[in-house]
Amino acid sequence: MTGRTKAENSCRIRVVLPFHLRTLARVENEAAVEVDDPPTLRSVLDALEARYPVLGGTIRDHVTQKRRPFLRFYACRSDLSNEPPDTRLPEAVASGKEPLLIIGAIAGG
Amino acid sequence: MSSVRLLVGTRKGAFILTSNGTRKKWRIDGPHFSGWEIYHLKGSPADPDRLYASQTSGWFGQIIQRSDDGGKTWEPPGGSQTPVSAGMPKAESNKFVYEGEVGEHLWYDGTKRPWEFKRVWHLEPSLNDPDTVFAGVEDAALFRSTDGGHTWRELPGLRSAKGHLWQPGAGGMGLHTILIDPDNPGRIFVAISAAGVFRTDDGGITWQPANRGLKSAYELPDPDSDVGHCVHRIAMHPSRPGVLFMQKHWDVNRSDDAGGSWYEISGNLPSDFGFPIEIHAHEPDTIYVVPIKSDSEHYPPGGRLRVYRSRTGGNEWEALSKGLPQRNCYVDVLRDGMAVDSLDPCGVYFGTTGGQVYASSNSGDDWTPIVRDLPPVLSVEAQTLAA
Numbered sequence: 001m002t003g004r005t006k007a008e009n010s011c012r013i014r015v016v017l018p019f020h021l022r023t024l025a026r027v028e029n030e031a032a033v034e035v036d037d038p039p040t041l042r043s044v045l046d047a048l049e050a051r052y053p054v055l056g057g058t059i060r061d062h063v064t065q066k067r068r069p070f071l072r073f074y075a076c077r078s079d080l081s082n083e084p085p086d087t088r089l090p091e092a093v094a095s096g097k098e099p100l101l102i103i104g105a106i107a108g109g
Numbered sequence: 110m111s112s113v114r115l116l117v118g119t120r121k122g123a124f125i126l127t128s129n130g131t132r133k134k135w136r137i138d139g140p141h142f143s144g145w146e147i148y149h150l151k152g153s154p155a156d157p158d159r160l161y162a163s164q165t166s167g168w169f170g171q172i173i174q175r176s177d178d179g180g181k182t183w184e185p186p187g188g189s190q191t192p193v194s195a196g197m198p199k200a201e202s203n204k205f206v207y208e209g210e211v212g213e214h215l216w217y218d219g220t221k222r223p224w225e226f227k228r229v230w231h232l233e234p235s236l237n238d239p240d241t242v243f244a245g246v247e248d249a250a251l252f253r254s255t256d257g258g259h260t261w262r263e264l265p266g267l268r269s270a271k272g273h274l275w276q277p278g279a280g281g282m283g284l285h286t287i288l289i290d291p292d293n294p295g296r297i298f299v300a301i302s303a304a305g306v307f308r309t310d311d312g313g314i315t316w317q318p319a320n321r322g323l324k325s326a327y328e329l330p331d332p333d334s335d336v337g338h339c340v341h342r343i344a345m346h347p348s349r350p351g352v353l354f355m356q357k358h359w360d361v362n363r364s365d366d367a368g369g370s371w372y373e374i375s376g377n378l379p380s381d382f383g384f385p386i387e388i389h390a391h392e393p394d395t396i397y398v399v400p401i402k403s404d405s406e407h408y409p410p411g412g413r414l415r416v417y418r419s420r421t422g423g424n425e426w427e428a429l430s431k432g433l434p435q436r437n438c439y440v441d442v443l444r445d446g447m448a449v450d451s452l453d454p455c456g457v458y459f460g461t462t463g464g465q466v467y468a469s470s471n472s473g474d475d476w477t478p479i480v481r482d483l484p485p486v487l488s489v490e491a492q493t494l495a496a
Contacts, residue, residue, distance in 0.1 A: 020144060020169060024185070054188030058169040062204045070168040104168045 011037045013044050013089070014099035018071075021059070021102070025052040030099055039094050041073060042085035059102060074101040113450045114179065114492040116160065117460055118147035121484035123162055125180045132456055132470040135479045141183060142174065149231050149445055149488045152179075156239035157492050161258060163229040163244070171228050173202045173244075173258050186258040201260045205229070205244070205252055208265040214248065215276035224248045224268070231445065233287035245284030249275060249301040251313065264313035267299065271318060271336045278303035278339055285444055286343050290350040290367075298343060298353065298368060305338040306355070308368050319368030328358055341384045342444040346393035354396050354423070356386040356444075361398055363423050374423025379410045385447035389472060390455045394422035397449075397457060397473060399442040407462075408439040416459070418473050432476035433467065440465070445488035452493055460486025 015031045025031065033047035042065075049056045060067050065085070067073070073080040076090045076098050092098040115126040122140025141147075145164045153159040158179040164172040174183045186202040205226045216222035227247040235241035240257040250268055252261040275282060283302050290296035295312040298319070305320040318335050326332040328339055339358035346352065355362040355371065360381050362371040375381035380400040389395035396419050402410045409415060414433040417426040440463035450456035457473045460466045464483040469476045 018168070020166065024169075024172070024188075054172075054185045056188075056201070057171070057203045061170075063206055068168065068170060 009037055010034050011039055011094050012096060013039055013047075013093060014096060015044065015048060016099045016101045017055075018102060018104040020104070021055060024054050024058065027052070037094065038088045040086050040088055041080060041083065041100075044089065044100060045085075070105040072101075072103045072105055074103055075099070110496050111452060112494045112496070113452065113456060114152075114157075114494055115448070115458055115466065115479075116150040116152065116162075116180070116488075116490040116492070117466060117483065117486060118149050118162070118445075118488035119460075119464070119484040119486050120146055123147040123150055123180075124480075124483060126466065126479055130452055132450075132452075132468060135468075137480055138180070141180070142172075145172075147487065148229065149490075151232050151234055151490050152492045153234040153239040153242075155235065155237050157494055159234070159239040159257075161232045161234060161242050163232055165228040171203045171205065171226075173229070173232075175202075175258050186256075187260075202258050205246055205261055206263070207250060207268075208263040212268060212272060214272055214282065215274065217277065221273075224250065226250075227281065228283075230283040230285045231287060233289065236289055236291055243287050243289075243297075245287055245299060245301075247281045247283035248277075249282045249284045249304055251284055251287070251299055253313070264309075266309070266314050267307060267316045270307050270316040272304075274336050275301065275304040276337065286340075288343060288345045288350075288353070290345075291347045292350055296350075296367070298345070300340040300343045300355075302341070303337065303339045305336050305340050306343060306353075306368055319364075320371070321369065322364075322371035323357065323362060324360065324373070325358070342386050344386045344388050344396070346388045349393045352393065352422075354386050354388065356383050356398055358382065358404060361386065361423065374419070376419070376424030376426055378417055378426050379428075383442075384444040385442055385459065387447045387449055387457065389457075390449050390451040391453060392420070392455075395420045395472070396423065397447065398426075399447065399459065401441060407441040412436055412438050414438040414440065414461075416457070416473055416476075429469075429473045429476070431474065432469075432478075438463075443487055445490075446486055448489045448491040450491040450493045456491065458489050458491055460489045462486065 035043040110130045117124040122143045124139035128135045148163045150162040160176040162174040176183045213221035229244045231245040233243040244252040251264045286300035288298040307316045308319040309316045323338045341356045343355045351367045353364040361375045363374045364371045383401045387397045413435045416429040440461035447459040454471045457469045462485040466479045
């Protein structure tokens with residue numbers, strides 16, 4: 001189940017990972033994490049790394065917490081990659097209607 | 110009968126090649142970590158089924174992988190999926206954080222630049238404890254794990270050995286060689302690309318440059334500089350740890366006093382540029398190099414792939430070419446791309462940037478390809494396994 005669980009004041013966020021991170025985390029399709037409402041990029045990534053410890057350091061730097069340069073965060077047709085980490089995620093992501101997309105930037109060529 | 114296991118790191122994954130002691134037929138298993146750069150894999154001398162691998166990606170950074178069953182299955186130490194109710198554990202096995210004030214080294218333009226972790230170039234398991242393993246990293250530093258790769262701590266004394274003067278070469282400033290003295294547990298040698306050789310005698314607390322005698326007339330303003338030599342690889346025979354051999358950017362060198370001083374042994378090599386250097390398992394004065402035409406042309410002279418062997422500890426070299434391509438061959442052999450087994454006769458192996466892995470089961474006299482079409486080979490390690 002995804003979306004809000006109001007009794008617990010939390011919501012379940014769908015996360016689409018790039019192929020190599022799905023392999024590392026042993027996730028076949030989407031990942032899902034539960035965070036406090038309202039969800040933010042930071043709270044979702046914190047929960048994702050807690051649920052799948054192998055992802056620690058692969059999406060953002062262990063120490064600086066900065067997004068790795070070749071990854072992008074998309075949701076609802078918007079690029080959230082450069083938003084502050086405490087920005088609230090769109091309502092459609094909070095409700096479970098849309099996933100947060102973590103994308104590997106194209107290499108070009 | 111004994112068997113041999115080769116651990117092959119490539120640009121697009123790891124491969125494990127196994128054979129019985131005849132070394133005639135090989136089984137090829139892989140790719141493991143498909144699509145990732147595998148700079149290096151190595152097994153523990155104390156427990157050959159304990160393997161460590163460095164898995165890297167420009168997108169996702171560094172991962173450390175570990176196997177406890179000889180490479181059949183792998184797990185990032187501490188990185189397995191945990192239930193939500195377990196709280197907030199963090200995977201630390203890919204966390205490489207420099208100790209204390211991070212400090213600065215020289216950048217290409219001569220300005221100062223803070224140390225920044227990029228990747229693990231080389232993993233060197235302890236000789237007697239499967240849970241202890243060293244990691245040589247870029248930007249150059251030495252890390253150690255004593256819990257099977259779960260967590261890593263830097264040995265920061267190394268960067269105190271004139272680290273402020275180290276400057277990366279075009280390939281990056283990586284710590285690529287770690288040699289542990291089997292007779293003296295406190296003595297470790299490391300080699301760093303474009304910084305040189307360093308030695309500790311107290312288990313890694315304090316370090317000294319060990320580059321006296323090296324000449325780098327075409328690379329450094331002071332050819333005899335204390336640091337800055339572009340050492341490509343060093344090798345030690347376990348029966349004689351005071352003698353070291355070196356393939357430098359240019360020049361093949363030897364030290365008879367544990368790195369106290371070096372002298373050139375390039376002798377009659379057709380080119381003394383190259384990357385790997387290896388030592389025969391049973392003959393400490395028999396050494397192998399793969400000459401490359403020049404620093405600007407990374408392929409064998411004349412398009413003929415030849416390993417050169419010296420049975421005299423240097424200076425006198427013979428070309429080994431039987432079974433190797435002798436025309437139109439323009440591959441390279443990288444610094445970690447050569448290894449020996451400890452069977453008798455000694456097996457010698459190397460991988461190329463063209464994806465071939467060649468084997469000789471008679472000390473280099475004859476060669477045959479085990480596999481021809483892997484991704485570019487970054488590293489080859491050999492394990493000799495009891496039956």
